[in-house]
Amino acid sequence: MQPQNESRAITSCTECQRRKQKCSREWPCNHCQSRKVPHLCQFSVKKLQQDSPPESSWDNSSNDARGQKRSAPDSAEPKFISQNGEEEELEDGLKVWGYMPGHVHYKVGNGEDNYQRKDSPSELKTSDVVEKALHAIPPRSITDAFVNHFLSVVNYRYSAIYGPTLADQYVQWWADRGIGKRLSPELTCLLLRICAYSVQYLTPSMRKMVEFELACNSQTLTERFAAAAEQLSQSFEASNTSIERVQEQFLKGVWLKSESKIVESWHALSRTIREAQELGIDKDTGMEGLSEFDLEIRRRIWTLLYIWDWQMSAWLGRPNLIDQKKLTIQFPNLRLDQSTTEPALISPFAHMALQAHLGRMVATIMGDAHSVSELSAEQILAIESECEKFIGELPAVFRVKDPDTSLDEAHPYIVFQRHQLHCVIFITMLDCLKPYLTRVRRDKITDQDDDFRKKGIDIALRLLEVARRFFNHEFPINAKFHMVVFTIFDTATLLCSAIIHDHDHVLPHREEVMDAIESSLDMLHQLSLTTKLGATSYNFLFKLVQATPELSRHSPISKRQRQQSSCIPTTSLPEFAPAPAEPSIITPIDPALQFPIATTENGTLPPMTATDDLSFDLDQFLAQNPFGDIGDPSTLDMGGMKQIWDWENLHLDAYSQPGSNA
Ligand SMILES: [Zn+2]
Numbered sequence: 140m141q142p143q144n145e146s147r148a149i150t151s152c153t154e155c156q157r158r159k160q161k162c163s164r165e166w167p168c169n170h171c172q173s174r175k176v177p178h179l180c181q182f183s184v185k186k187l188q189q190d191s192p193p194e195s196s197w198d199n200s201s202n203d204a205r206g207q208k209r210s211a212p213d214s215a216e217p218k219f220i221s222q223n224g225e226e227e228e229l230e231d232g233l234k235v236w237g238y239m240p241g242h243v244h245y246k247v248g249n250g251e252d253n254y255q256r257k258d259s260p261s262e263l264k265t266s267d268v269v270e271k272a273l274h275a276i277p278p279r280s281i282t283d284a285f286v287n288h289f290l291s292v293v294n295y296r297y298s299a300i301y302g303p304t305l306a307d308q309y310v311q312w313w314a315d316r317g318i319g320k321r322l323s324p325e326l327t328c329l330l331l332r333i334c335a336y337s338v339q340y341l342t343p344s345m346r347k348m349v350e351f352e353l354a355c356n357s358q359t360l361t362e363r364f365a366a367a368a369e370q371l372s373q374s375f376e377a378s379n380t381s382i383e384r385v386q387e388q389f390l391k392g393v394w395l396k397s398e399s400k401i402v403e404s405w406h407a408l409s410r411t412i413r414e415a416q417e418l419g420i421d422k423d424t425g426m427e428g429l430s431e432f433d434l435e436i437r438r439r440i441w442t443l444l445y446i447w448d449w450q451m452s453a454w455l456g457r458p459n460l461i462d463q464k465k466l467t468i469q470f471p472n473l474r475l476d477q478s479t480t481e482p483a484l485i486s487p488f489a490h491m492a493l494q495a496h497l498g499r500m501v502a503t504i505m506g507d508a509h510s511v512s513e514l515s516a517e518q519i520l521a522i523e524s525e526c527e528k529f530i531g532e533l534p535a536v537f538r539v540k541d542p543d544t545s546l547d548e549a550h551p552y553i554v555f556q557r558h559q560l561h562c563v564i565f566i567t568m569l570d571c572l573k574p575y576l577t578r579v580r581r582d583k584i585t586d587q588d589d590d591f592r593k594k595g596i597d598i599a600l601r602l603l604e605v606a607r608r609f610f611n612h613e614f615p616i617n618a619k620f621h622m623v624v625f626t627i628f629d630t631a632t633l634l635c636s637a638i639i640h641d642h643d644h645v646l647p648h649r650e651e652v653m654d655a656i657e658s659s660l661d662m663l664h665q666l667s668l669t670t671k672l673g674a675t676s677y678n679f680l681f682k683l684v685q686a687t688p689e690l691s692r693h694s695p696i697s698k699r700q701r702q703q704s705s706c707i708p709t710t711s712l713p714e715f716a717p718a719p720a721e722p723s724i725i726t727p728i729d730p731a732l733q734f735p736i737a738t739t740e741n742g743t744l745p746p747m748t749a750t751d752d753l754s755f756d757l758d759q760f761l762a763q764n765p766f767g768d769i770g771d772p773s774t775l776d777m778g779g780m781k782q783i784w785d786w787e788n789l790h791l792d793a794y795s796q797p798g799s800n801a
């Protein structure tokens with residue numbers, strides 16, 4: 140399955156050769172794995188450059204650093220052009236025309252692929268920009284804390300960066316900076332993005348420390364990092380890219396999502412994909428010269444982009460940026476993370492690899508259908524049964540029912556990954572049943588409409604259960620993670636649509652559905668205090684419920700409070716600076732209930748900074764936009780939702796039809 144170099148069968152890895160050890164001759168080999176340096180494990184029979192330390196790849200002043208992670212270039216084989224400089228000139232001649240990596244022209248000289256790019260542009264002008272960007276980087280002890288927090292916590296969301304390499308590079312970066320060496324603009328930019336993302340998710344105690352030390356609130360700080368990164372990033376030329384630049388762009392998209400800027404994030408995704416294609420990450424062909432480590436890292440990045448593209452397109456109704464049917468790379472094999480001490484420990488990329496498999500499975504069944512509304516009954520049944528099969532085959536740590544939690548304590552990121560994966564699976568299952576929940580019953584599509592409606596309700600309820608667990612785990616510190624809000628909002632809105640279209644009152648589990656909407660509203664209310672996306676979502680759903688007599692009658696807010704109070708842990712309810720300046724016209728939820736699970740490791744919680752700069756004042760908004768007169772849905776203020784969610788597919792326009800409510 141994996142590409143096997145002939146050479147590998149006959150030689151030890153370069154590290155084992157150097158250390159005169161018996162190599163298992165399998166990537167990554169036994170010794171490199173146990174020494175936790177799989178990125179140094181390379182197999183090559185040719186002229187080797189393993190003597191240069193890993194950090195030197197950042198040092199553009201020395202020519203010989205270029206071959207560091209590659210086995211093929213600079214080989215002893217006869218070459219068309221022997222001098223490095225001339226070889227680059229040849230490459231430049233092709234690049235200037237925009238020939239993509241792997242194009243036959245790059246093979247004009249010899250059998251080897253020599254199109255490899257420089258690790259970074261060596262332009263002088265970027266050094267000024269780097270110098271400027273350095274002002275945004277705090278003293279080392281604090282930056283260390285951010286990078287550590289990234290590597291030990293937030294990176295595990297997507298595992299977009301391979302930790303051991305970054306740790307090495309980071310240490311070297313400070314060493315270089317100390318002796319006034321030229322710093323890599325790409326790595327500097329990546330570090331700024333890492334800091335920006337890390338600061339979005341600081342623990343309360345870290346935030347306290349940082350805000351004290353830097354005399355600056357964490358929101359300002361994260362924005363400052365992002366702005367510095369952006370400035371640096373804009374000095375890069377499209378024609379000269381690198382893996383660090385793709386990662387940097389990816390983190391930009393991640394950051395934007397957490398800032399509730401979903402549309403901007405999608406545009407960032409688009410640029411990341413282009414950047415990755417420029418580097419040739421999107422295909423495996425012509426990559427013979429790369430080490431297995433590099434291949435694995437590239438495949439991981441492309442896998443992430445593939446997943447994001449699939450999900451944003453399927454869930455938000457946005458056009459695909461990648462051809463989902465033609466996946467031209469192998470998925471990462473994850474051997475990189477095999478643990479020699481804990482064999483049961485799964486790769487931190489496993490949850491993403493699983494999502495990619497799920498996405499590809501759905502794409503295969505969908506065939507030429509452009510959207511789920513074009514699917515036949517057979518296709519829907521096939522997707523549902525494949526998903527159930529997928530659930531049944533999940534690794535023990537990720538099982539939906541009775542997961543193996545024995546590693547959770549030592550590796551807390553597993554919990555997050557489990558919840559994230561579960562949400563993705565159920566959203567995927569629900570997605571193709573949505574058309575059946577958002578239309579009136581007599582408006583038939585297939586013979587199995589009733590079955591699909593029932594199935595849709597079942598899955599939506601299961602999804603909200605999963606979402607509730609996710610919420611409980613992430614709130615309030617990580618509530619900015621968009622998927623928490625999205626899952627709750629999207630599902631609850633769908634259920635509202637189902638109720639609105641259920642003229643005959645035959646919807647299965649109708650009462651349960653109404654309760655689920657209510658409990659979603661509760662969660663969104665809490666989220667509205669920490670994220671703008673939460674606030675907008677709450678506002679939207681609240682108005683929708685108010686405007687739907689069945690729903691507003693079913694559960695007045697006071698009832699919601701009572702239900703809620705029964706499940707509140709009695710431990711420390713932190714002080715909280717409530718957002719509303721004046722009492723609003725909605726019955727406010729008892730402030731004591733605002734943070735039902737807000738206990739932290741040290742039992743205290745500083746006020747959420749996000750609240751201070753919430754540009755959207757929910758209560759003021761509601762006061763200015765009284766509900767109850769939503770005759771025409773186009774007048775319903777979506778607060779930016781319209782762009783984000785594919786809300787038209789919810790067919791909420793039932794409002795304006797005679798005979799319905801309003
Ligand atoms: Zn070895």
Ligand SMILES: [Zn+2]
Binds near residue numbers: 152153154162181
């Ligand atoms: Zn090795």
